[in-house]
Structure formats: structure tokens, C-alpha cells
Amino acid sequence: MGKFSALLFLVTGVFFAAYTFLYGSSYYPNIVPAAFLDSIAINLDWANFGTLSFPIQVDNFLVFQEFHSTPPGFTLNESYLFGGIVFLVAVSVLALASTFKKNTFPDFRCSLDYSLDPHQFQRLKYWITQLKHAANNLDYRDFFYR
Incomplete structure (x- = not known):
């Protein structure tokens, strides 16, 4: 029984690793750059008219860059496949548990x-x-x- 369960884990791991290697690369989060602008009013010069003085302002633009992670892709077929595997494992464990030797409590x-x-x-x-x-x-x- 021990060798069978180890072989089962090995085969399952190889299956999932191969699936991820072949089909799963597009479902990892992609990191994309995002840029946005912000303007700041800067005093360029002062205009003086007698006792009055007015600032001459110009807009200075600052460019900021961030990195965003896009959500992974979601496919319905993979969800059904995973649910089916979980269902089969649960049913198999319950069926196996019913074949255990039935001992009363000593x-x-x-x-x-x-x-x-x-x-x-x-x-x-x-x-x-x-x-x-x-x-x-x-x-x-x-x-x-x-």
C-alpha cells in the first residue's frame, strides 16, 4: 500500500507539472507598467505693476510609473477538471474507508x-x-x- 500511494503521488505530481509547463504559462499574473501624469504649477516669473505683483505660473508635468499585476486567467474547463479530481479522490477515500476491518472498541x-x-x-x-x-x-x- 505504501509503494502504491507513493507512486500515485509521483504520477499526479508529474501530470500537474507537465500540464503547468505546457498550458499554464498564460495564467500566471503578468506584470505590466502603468504611467500617469500629474501637473504642478511652478512660478516662472513675477509681473510687477506698481505696487501690485503677480506670479506667472506654468504647468510642470511629472510622469510617474507603477507596475500592476493583472489577474490570472480563469477557465471553466480547468475548474471542472479540478472539481472532478477532488470528487474522485473523496469518493475513493470514502470507499476505501468502508473496506477497513471492522473492530469494536476493546x-x-x-x-x-x-x-x-x-x-x-x-x-x-x-x-x-x-x-x-x-x-x-x-x-x-x-x-x-x-
């Missing part, structure tokens, strides 16, 4: 009888009863209203 007390010596078993029983008494004496208000 009785914990019986397994302790055989795995512990009598002294250890008595100590464990003592601590379990102490925990039960502590749990019965807990007040939920101690936890919620602090």
Missing part, C-alpha cells in the same frame, strides 16, 4: 487486568476514583464566571 478494563500487575492496577483504580470524585465536585460556575 473493553478498557479487561485489557488493564492483563497488562498491569495487581499493585499497579490497584493504584490506577485509586486514581480513577479520585478523578471521578474531583469531577463530581466541580462547579461549572468556577469556569464561566471569573
